[in-house]
Amino acid sequence: MWKDWIRPFVRPLPQWSVVAVAPPQQAVSASLRWGGNAADVTADHTVASLKPLMIATSVEAGPHPLLEYVDSATGRLLGVLHLEQTVSVAAGTASLALYRVAAGEHRCLGWPRRPWNAWLQNRLMRKNRSSPHSALEPAAVQQLMIAYLCPRPVVLVSVDAPGHRNIFPMDLIGPLQRSGLFSLALRSTNVSVPVMRDVRRVALSGVPATMKAAVYKLSEHHKQPLPDWNEFPFPVRPSREFGIPAVAAALRIRELAIVHSQEIGSHTFFLCRIASDENLAEGAQLHHTAGFHQAYRRRQGMPFTEV
Numbered sequence: 001m002w003k004d005w006i007r008p009f010v011r012p013l014p015q016w017s018v019v020a021v022a023p024p025q026q027a028v029s030a031s032l033r034w035g036g037n038a039a040d041v042t043a044d045h046t047v048a049s050l051k052p053l054m055i056a057t058s059v060e061a062g063p064h065p066l067l068e069y070v071d072s073a074t075g076r077l078l079g080v081l082h083l084e085q086t087v088s089v090a091a092g093t094a095s096l097a098l099y100r101v102a103a104g105e106h107r108c109l110g111w112p113r114r115p116w117n118a119w120l121q122n123r124l125m126r127k128n129r130s131s132p133h134s135a136l137e138p139a140a141v142q143q144l145m146i147a148y149l150c151p152r153p154v155v156l157v158s159v160d161a162p163g164h165r166n167i168f169p170m171d172l173i174g175p176l177q178r179s180g181l182f183s184l185a186l187r188s189t190n191v192s193v194p195v196m197r198d199v200r201r202v203a204l205s206g207v208p209a210t211m212k213a214a215v216y217k218l219s220e221h222h223k224q225p226l227p228d229w230n231e232f233p234f235p236v237r238p239s240r241e242f243g244i245p246a247v248a249a250a251l252r253i254r255e256l257a258i259v260h261s262q263e264i265g266s267h268t269f270f271l272c273r274i275a276s277d278e279n280l281a282e283g284a285q286l287h288h289t290a291g292f293h294q295a296y297r298r299r300q301g302m303p304f305t306e307v
Contacts, residue, residue: 013291016288017288018287019288020305022284023206023285024043027151027297028042029070030150032059034064034066041059044177046173047147047185050187052101054265055081056099057096061083069146069149074300081104089271094271103143104142104146109295155171156205159244160199164225165229167218168192184269184270187267188267201258202272240253253276254274256275287304
């Protein structure tokens, strides 16, 4: 019993929780606030780069807006990101605003556990330089976790071109609703980035949460292409318009036509138009959220299903 009591004071919470959520997630809403104005951006903001940490949105919100995340069920403020406007991105007739994350704080944990948990997590990050976000400063990872208060869906991205085929997981994706665009932020070191810029089309498979293990195994294809579609671990089917191999068991398959791409810090930011959208089945999709968010929801008696 005493070990359960003392554990939160000696071990940090997990940074990330892998959860099953029916899309689109409705547990958390996001709003931009600036100069007495507000705009719902739950479906209109996305991460454009990790280093530096950048947020893209279709909403022009002035030089220093706040991005607030609110629990949809209770109305409680869960976290805030303080943004600083940098440049605009034009894609055809659409224009997007890019904001650098300057600071952030969350309220998922009470005092004094909140700063203590952050200190424990930061200490662990400094010791473990092999983590996926080891290139980021601990403060930036804390800010990134706040951006994940809106659970982020995991998809498998399929690329198919002469001499190159690949499929890999991503969660830095999302609609930019007012512009009609859909974005992908992919590390520029990914082996498929040059091909995607050339062929300008991909297919996204929204995968059931039950496929977690197989999806994570495909992370190796960020660095090396798929040798052959016959070596893919589960059945594929051609996407509707482009004929790109996609996951046959997907809940949803979207084909994206890439209309713009540019390097933003550590990532290549792709802006796309949806060429086709097939909703194939209902079910819980693989999502990521912040570990402290899941801890908050557990205390409220409404945790996400973990996978």
